Structure formats: structure tokens, C-alpha cells
Amino acid sequence: MTQTGRTREQERLIRMYRRKAKHFDLTSRLYPAPGYPLRAQRLRAVHALGLRAGHTVIDIACGTGMNFPLLEEVIGPDGRIVGVDLTDAMLAQAQDRTAAHGWRNISLVQADAVDFDFPTEVDAILSTYALTQVPECAEVIAHGAAALSEGGRWVVLDLKVPDNTPAWLAQPGTALVRPFASIDEWIMRRPWEAIRRAMQKELVDLTWTELAFGTAFLAAGSRAP
């Protein structure tokens, strides 16, 4: 992607998430379809991080911070969360959530995930329902993997199109996701495949689990010793 194309794509995403930010927590209950098991999937993703009290975790494209309560429960007040997101308005909601809970161990950074300067020696990195929207997702995986401490975990949870879905079915099948992304480009690009390849290259002990009839995936791997 050219620099101009990338800037335009960033601006489009920021505009879209600025419109959604205030009601994101409520409307995400309908995402990608009403009754979709988002919370159960988030719990699995957090469990796959293998966190312990006092650990540091980076939440890439953290949005309004919907993972924060689950992470806080495990890492406790001695742990640390760094939430990174492109959209100021989503981070403002994350800041409100942090203040409302009185959490003092969360830093929020406004950045494109691909430009984020990962701190070194982090215990875990998480990204939920976001990384397939980042064209340079393979680079983000590589940067994160390099920042992990030995045995540190990288976990990605996101949506995908089920394997062997005919093109004519994929379009209406993902119609409910339409407000959240430029879906036609997303289907063509198949970003979950790039994420899988990047995680296979950068990490060890990779597990890939298809969820909800292949409409989502949970990928988890560790930094090699």
C-alpha cells in the first residue's frame, strides 16, 4: 500500500470508529450478529495468554477497553496493561472505563499498531476483533514477537470467513459486519491467513482454533527460548 493509500485508510477507520465510539460497548453486542458468543471468546483469548499476577500485557487495538476487566482480574494491581489504538475517541472511552474502575496500572497510547514501539520484555500481547483490519498485520505480529520475553504469549482473536464458503455466500453471510469494516476488501484479502503464516514464522507452539463454525479464530503462540 502506498503512503497516501495508508493515510487514507487510517483516516477512514478513525472517522468510522469516532462515530461508533460512544455506543461501541452496546452495539458490539450485535457484532457480528446478535447472540454471537463474544464474551465467551474473549475469555478463551485471555485464558490463552497464560497470565499471572504482576504480568505486563499489551492490548493491541484495545478500542474502548472491553478486555481490561478480564485482564485486570488476572494480573491484579501489580501488573500492567498498555492499550494501543488508532482512534482517539475509542481511547477516550477506554480512559473513562479505566477511571470508573479506579485502575492505576493502565497506560493508553494512540498509535497505528504497525508504528507502535513495543516495550521490551513484555509477558503477553493480545489483540481481539481488530488485527484483520490492519493491512500490515504480519508486521505487527513480528514486532510484537520480538518484544516478548522468553516464553511470552501472543494471542489473536478475530473474525474470519469459514473455510470453503462459496463467494456468493460469503457476501451476505458477512453483511452484519459491514458497518465495521470495508468488508469486500477484507474478504478478498483473507487477512487471517497472513496472521496465521506470520505467527507460524515468528512463534513456537502455535495453536489455531476455529470458533463458532469457523467464523472466528483464536491463534496463540509463544516466544521461542
Ligand SMILES: C[S@@+](CC[C@H](N)C(=O)[O-])C[C@H]1O[C@@H](n2cnc3c(N)ncnc32)[C@H](O)[C@@H]1O
Ligand atoms: C472492532 S474494534 C475492537 C476493539 C477491541 N479490541 C475489542 O475487542 O473490543 C477495532 C479497533 O481497532 C482499532 N484499529 C483499527 N486499525 C488499527 C490500527 N491500524 N492500529 C491500531 N488500532 C487500530 C480501531 O480504532 C478500533 O478501536
